[in-house]
Amino acid sequence: MKAYKIPEATVVRLSIYSRQLSNMRKAGVETVSSEEIANSVGVSSAQVRKDLAYFGEFGTRGVGYRVDDLLGNLTKILGLNREWNLAIIGAGKLGSALALYEGFRQRGFSIKAIIDVDEKMVGQDLAGVVVDSLDKLENLIKEHDINIGIITVPAMEAQRVTDRLVEAGVAAILNFSPQVLRVPPDIVMRNVDLAVNLKVLSFNLSHNS
């Protein structure tokens, strides 16, 4: 499967549409227009239609979209019709919070390992997963067929851990450390930098007079 050139922003919006559609389905809504999706997300209806048009025709002219169908299609498009195995490296405050966070334990994403250097953390149970020692990293990645590594170690150790994850065979990394990580081009990377988010707010507050 190959998506020729899908904008990053489109993928982010599709993820949000899928969440909103899921809520709509729970609320018993059966049909929805691009305008209604747009309003629920805060974008334009043309944007919604363009985003969907990258992948096919999912609606009916004059009518709209069947919530159930569209959600099913988005689920497939986003690759959520399968299970992804996750490992969290770093069981500090942030890693533990993510391990216990409901949003991370949802459909399709399964935390299979939690790893920490600190021997005092090893053996602790976080939402049913026992924290393992860092030297087991390679074994755990292979044993549980981990696809995605989540990095919540201090910046100093982030690159070293990343290298080991890549070497052990993970395909994607979600990086919470404030560190620019180098990975081979075939590895999928995303950064969530909490401090950067605050700095961007600070900038906007300072230039909004």
Next chain:
Amino acid sequence: MKAYKIPEATVVRLSIYSRQLSNMRKAGVETVSSEEIANSVGVSSAQVRKDLAYFGEFGTRGVGYRVDDLLGNLTKILGLNREWNLAIIGAGKLGSALALYEGFRQRGFSIKAIIDVDEKMVGQDLAGVVVDSLDKLENLIKEHDINIGIITVPAMEAQRVTDRLVEAGVAAILNFSPQVLRVPPDIVMRNVDLAVNLKVLSFNLSHNS
């Protein structure tokens, strides 16, 4: 002060440049070229120069930038030469982790209040800040002159809490809940959706064959 049209992406990169420059300064580096900054961040040197050009001329042709000067300028540009007062609403796992997270306690950002509905949380001490009850929200915002509210409550309550924060006078909101929040146009908003990040990884993994 008014920044006519600075791309969001530029502001994010400036935040990252500032972090890298700070590391360089700690490492004793005195002068740096746009190429070196670019390499440390993973962008092009033209990009670095264009980003800086929105705000002035900070370098010397033929030489480069003085790390100290450029960092000072970026600090001012980003509005980090003052203190911002933060409140965290929701002292669950994620809120607590953020309260204790080093990256949040850095220069310029000061957590002044932590608030939760759960009376069992109230009174607990998180890194020197005592958790307060939700009905104190308005008082705390005013008393501590809070600029930025960080939302880590469940999706169900996020809009209600947001409305109260806005009404009480916060200028910006950093939203960790998986919920599209409506705010007046003068409020600065940023969303950090953890589940969306995983979905984007899932998409990329599915379309990278």
Next chain:
DNA sequence: GACTGTGAAGCCATTCACAGCT
């Protein structure tokens, strides 16, 4: 010779506006 600052070109994403279905 080295490196910044910047107009111009190129590329990519969003919005517009309407043809095409139901």
Next chain:
DNA sequence: AGCTGTGAATGGCTTCACAGTC
């Protein structure tokens, strides 16, 4: 009449390439 799907137009960001400066 209502709403999708889409080519064309617009707007915005990034890259190029080089003039300007040290």
